[in-house]
Amino acid sequence: MGATTQTWSREAVAARILAGEHLIVYNGHLLRIPPSWLEAHPGGTLALLHFVGRDASDEIEAYHLDHTLHIIPRYSIGRVELTDGAWEPLLPPVMSGWVRKRTADGKSSEWFSEATPQRSAVDTPLSPSSQILLVSKDDSSRLAPERATLEPPPTSLSLKLQAQHSQAYKQLHKRIIDAGLYKTPFLTGYGPEVLRYTLLGCISAYAYQHSWFMTSALFLGLMWHQLVFTVHDLGHMGVTHNWAVDRLLSILIADYIGGLSVGWWVENHNIHHIVTNHPSHDPDIEHLPFFAISPVFLTSLWSSYYKRTMWFDRFAQFAVAIQHKLFYLIMAFARFNLYVNSYAFLLKKAFDTRRARGGRWAWGLEILGIAFFWWWFGRVLYGCGSWQMALAYLLVSHAATSPLHVQIVLSHFSMSTADLGPTESFPHRQLRTTTDVICDESIGFIHGGLHLQVTHHLFPRLPRHNLKRASLLVKEFAQEQGLTYAEFGFIDGNAEVIGVLRGVAEQVKLMGKVANVEAKETIEKRLTQKKVA
Template identity: 25%
Template sequence: MNLREIDTISTDNLIGSAFGFAANPIVEVESAEPVTNKERDRDYLELKRRVTQAGLLDRQYFYYAWKILSVVGMVAASIAVMVLFSSTLWVQMVNAAFLALTFTNLGFLGHDSGHRQMFKKVRHNDWVLLGVGFLTGMTPSWWQDKHNTHHRAPNQIDVDGDIEVSLFAFTEEQASTMRGIGRLTVRYQAFLFYPLLMLTALSLLFGGIAYQIRKERMRYPITEPVLVVAGLASYLAVIFFFLGPWYGAAFIAVHRALGGIYMGSVFAPNHKGMPILEKEDEMDFLHQQVLTARDVQGSPIADFWYGGLNYQIEHHLFPNMPRNNLKRSQVIVRDFCTEKGIPYYETGVWQSHKEILGFLHEVSRPLRQKKA
């Protein structure tokens, strides 16, 4: 696929009918005449001008002060329940689920600060990111490195690490190269997708630890690992001190499993099942960010649940836009895409997951077909 072909991208070959629904309908938009890169660069600059003029890139200090205080309050509430009801197992299992919600919301704060959405000064955003690293045990530098690469080239093979996962395949070529346990999981990946998401939190945790051991790029090479290790030690100490070994182990298992499902189910609709690009494909920024992303229809509940990431197209176009402005920017971005003939896709929560499962099922079909 090259730049001239981008306006006729089709996802029909990606999202199958295995789960009884129509393929993603965002495609088959043809340009009347070829458009140059310079013209497309000007398009993005014009869109950015409109968004900036609307004040949507302005910092939202009161909003983020409230978000930080509320999420820290959620952490404190979980610890209080752990202390006050330490001998009641069912209460602690509910508390573990609540902490899964809390940790994912901490992750949203880390995500926003990593994109410099909160403050103008880099170090102030870094303080929040380091605090999130301490509370969750996730390595900020590793996540930032991985996530920034994803933003530069979403859904691009051999570039975007989010589509290079050992237990899943996102192209038929990836599926055909799988071996061992990976081949088995990919064969039935549409059915195993949600159970395997339970490993997401652990994958993020150990991925960061491996990054630190390799001593790769870290903005704070001493402070960061010290905070992460101290945070993990505190997490384990508090849980086992108040709950004991058996309740503590059950608490951690439920917390990490549900946290993984929550995080994975929030991240997956962003790009899974949308067009995938070859490594050598060249595409302008505006088209790549819009065509490889999917918005999920917003509501007060959805916006909270997804941490604003349901406005994925807008977030990818303007990563430093404060979370609470993404919904307002959607009207501007959607109208602009219509004006320029750029396919813009938004769907509901359930439909997005049906599309993801259909896509995963279709990609893995060759592994389920009997050889002649």
């Protein structure tokens, strides 16, 4: 691996990172990611930035195909010094609000502070001493990160134990591979699904021809709901295991049939998998002004994904105070938010001259796909005969997809959002932040098999139809390592999520009462002062 035999100390690695290099540890080797590849990485730039200075061995092997893993050694610039057989991680600059930006001439890059880090002053389960959250940039004149910036806060985790979890995970991964669980069951897995998609589509078309518009809308929405599961697999390269083929198929389904950008979804979803449930970095839990699943969101955090402050303003205060009551209503129309994110992503990419590998042809196909979708779906709405019926068709078809959105949030909203720092291993983080939704095997198709989220998060490229068998091995692994494998029934899972939302809502109401009391006391004090005067 690599041509050099140089051994890098932790201090030497830190110095090179501060100098602007992107260095990642992989199986004891130090990888230097050149700017050209950082910008062309199919998984997005942020997916790499979150591992600068860290050991990303487990994540790299979980997310990449074999032929890609064979290429990675070319980026090695030597080995790293280990402590008790493990790399003692540095804190990635992006987690402290630091990124590299190109200079005006475009020939080089320089440090840019996009947010201010807030380190926890206490050590509680909600806000551990290891936690760093980002808020809006202050007025300080920092020009570049310092050595202390790369030093993680103290953590209660044992580096040795986390390394043990990592090593056990590698053995588990080998068992998964040896069991043949990466082989896609095209006939037994996707065969019945294709028939299901076709049946739902035909029922929708038949009902539409007979002017049974609400029935047609319902079955069209159910078809969209089911198709999303296949798009999910394709986005993870879990079907043909060929990036170009899987991306092409996913564009045809997601963009042309569903009107959504698979490019946006892949970039968003990769970050969600890498920094699961981190309030400042995971876009899948960043839903202000409508939802806040942790009190930390009430401090107006900065999102490193959306590149904006998630303001807890008056509207957010109002919405979050009743979020547990609005939950299912908002979920019923969550698909409209997917349109907004999809089109914003495609618009941004239109001005991005440094698109990821395959980005140019993929972007063009997506634009054509979105146009095609609104052409055929627009004709469907126009054929409803009146704007009232067209509006009803639009709402019913989109609301029919809502069980998918409810299911996905069940797997994370009720789990820990604490940041345990870069010392935490990949398997420990995924088991801590993810839960399964228990359901009878006969109705597993309703969840698309993705109710087994724990196993999916540990092995994202694993074909969805093999998650059940793999989950048995994961449960053995969790028990052997003393880790918790969380799972709830659908009803209990819903109750857990509503409980979390209600808990934060009550804190918002309490904040409002305190503010009212303080305002009342201030007014009374001023009146008293006037009377005395």
